[in-house]
Amino acid sequence: xxxxxxxxxxYLGVFEALSAAGxxxxxxxxxxxxxxxxxxxxxxxxxxxxxxxTQQLRMxxxxxxxxxxxxxxxxxxxxxxxxxxEWRGHLKYAINFHPSPLPEGRGPxxxxxxxxxxxxxxxxxxxxxxxxxxxxxxxxxxxxxxDPHATHEDLDLRCQMAARRLAGTVAGGLEALWTHAExxxxxxxxxxxxxxxxxxxxxxxxxxxxxxxxxxxLIETCATINKVExxxxxxxxxxxxxxxxxxxxxxxxxxxxxxxxxxGFVAILEWSPISPDVSxxxxxx
Numbered sequence: 094x095x096x097x098x099x100x101x102x103x104y105l106g107v108f109e110a111l112s113a114a115g116x117x118x119x120x121x122x123x124x125x126x127x128x129x130x131x132x133x134x135x136x137x138x139x140x141x142x143x144x145x146x147t148q149q150l151r152m153x154x155x156x157x158x159x160x161x162x163x164x165x166x167x168x169x170x171x172x173x174x175x176x177x178x179e180w181r182g183h184l185k186y187a188i189n190f191h192p193s194p195l196p197e198g199r200g201p202x203x204x205x206x207x208x209x210x211x212x213x214x215x216x217x218x219x220x221x222x223x224x225x226x227x228x229x230x231x232x233x234x235x236x237x238x239x240d241p242h243a244t245h246e247d248l249d250l251r252c253q254m255a256a257r258r259l260a261g262t263v264a265g266g267l268e269a270l271w272t273h274a275e276x277x278x279x280x281x282x283x284x285x286x287x288x289x290x291x292x293x294x295x296x297x298x299x300x301x302x303x304x305x306x307x308x309x310x311l312i313e314t315c316a317t318i319n320k321v322e323x324x325x326x327x328x329x330x331x332x333x334x335x336x337x338x339x340x341x342x343x344x345x346x347x348x349x350x351x352x353x354x355x356x357g358f359v360a361i362l363e364w365s366p367i368s369p370d371v372s373x374x375x376x377x378x
Contacts, residue, residue: 094267095119096167097160099152101131103249104171106257107190108139111169114264119165121147122156124174130202130312131172151175157183167267170222171256174201177222186271187222189229190259192252194236195220196280199227204248205290206283207239208308215239215248217255219263221274227282230274232267235259245310291315295340299330299357306330315367318342318352321376322367332357342376350376 094115098108099122112118121140123133133149140147148156157180160168167186170177180187193203194216200206207215216236221229235255239248263270291309293302293316305314306328313324319342337343337353344351350361 094167095163095165096169097122097165098136098169098171099123099173099177100136100170101126101133101172102135103131103253104190104256105135105139106253107169107171107260108136110257110260111264112143114261116167116264118143118145119163120145120160122152122173123147123149124151125149152177154178160184168222169260171260176226179224180222186267188219188232188263188267189222189227190256191218191220191227192249192256193227194218194234195227195231196277198283199280200283201226201285203283204245204252205286205308205312208243208245208248209290209304211241211304213239213241215252217252217259219259219270220277221271228277230276232270232274233259233262242307244307245312249310288315292317293325293359295352295354295359298355299332299359302354302359303330316352316361316364318350318361319376323361323364323376324367325361325364327363328359328361330354330357330359345376 095117096111097120098118100108101123121136123136126133137147152175157178161183166184168180168184170189177187195218198207214236216234218231218234220231223229235258237251291314293305293314313326316323316325335353339353339355341353342350343353343358352359352361
């Protein structure tokens with residue numbers, strides 16, 4: 094089957110699984126990436142090796158017309174920031190691999206919210222592309238248990254691996270899975286988080302701060318210490334009785350800082366300034 098794929102490196106496994114199943118790629122759609130969550134060097138390299146064209150501009154109706162003219166039957170989406178144009182009338186199939194157990198976890202990036210909520214199970218779904226985001230009938234899904242101390246990186250990598258396996262399943266039986274796809278019922282939608290959701294509130298208990306640190310992981314949280322804003326890349330926290338005011342800088346060791354929380358401390362081990370003019374020396378005791 095000839096297919097086009099819209100993807101970033103996080104779901105390179107979907108691309109590779111479809112190709113391994115004998116599907117023939119005809120085009121790669123990707124987008125400009127920031128390097129924090131998404132990269133595209135690996136998928137671009139695969140496309141170049143296969144000799145297929147790539148496009149980083151938003152997909153348009155004329156792109157779908159061109160795919161149809163090239164004999165493409167399926168559009169596969171796996172991490173793509175834009176809405177896909179109306180594909181019916183051009184292609185036989187259009188499917189999306191979404192990192193949640195649909196209908197729960199609709200939205201642009203549900204992994205962080207899943208961890209913030211303490212979800213004990215999660216999954217990846219493959220669904221038909223419909224007008225509404227993440228709302229099309231589900232062809233297949235893979236579910237797994239989530240450890241209560243899982244981090245963003247754990248969950249992200251597990252979703253990537255599950256998506257690869259799921260792509261192999263879909264590639265081996267797309268027509269039947271498409272025919273018997275299950276409409277989604279009522280579910281939940283997670284909007285994209287912003288600075289407020291990423292910010293550490295030191296008036297909260299240590300358990301909540303630990304949950305937020307795990308949920309954002311290398312995406313990084315934000316914190317304000319002595320009126321200086323920073324990105325927090327890596328931190329540890331523990332409960333301990335103390336007399337400090339929440340948010341006070343209790344200790345420094347070079348770049349490392351210990352900040353008081355409601356019922357303990359947060360050790361900020363790796364961080365960077367939000368303002369380029371800030372250094373460790375600006376955050377005095």
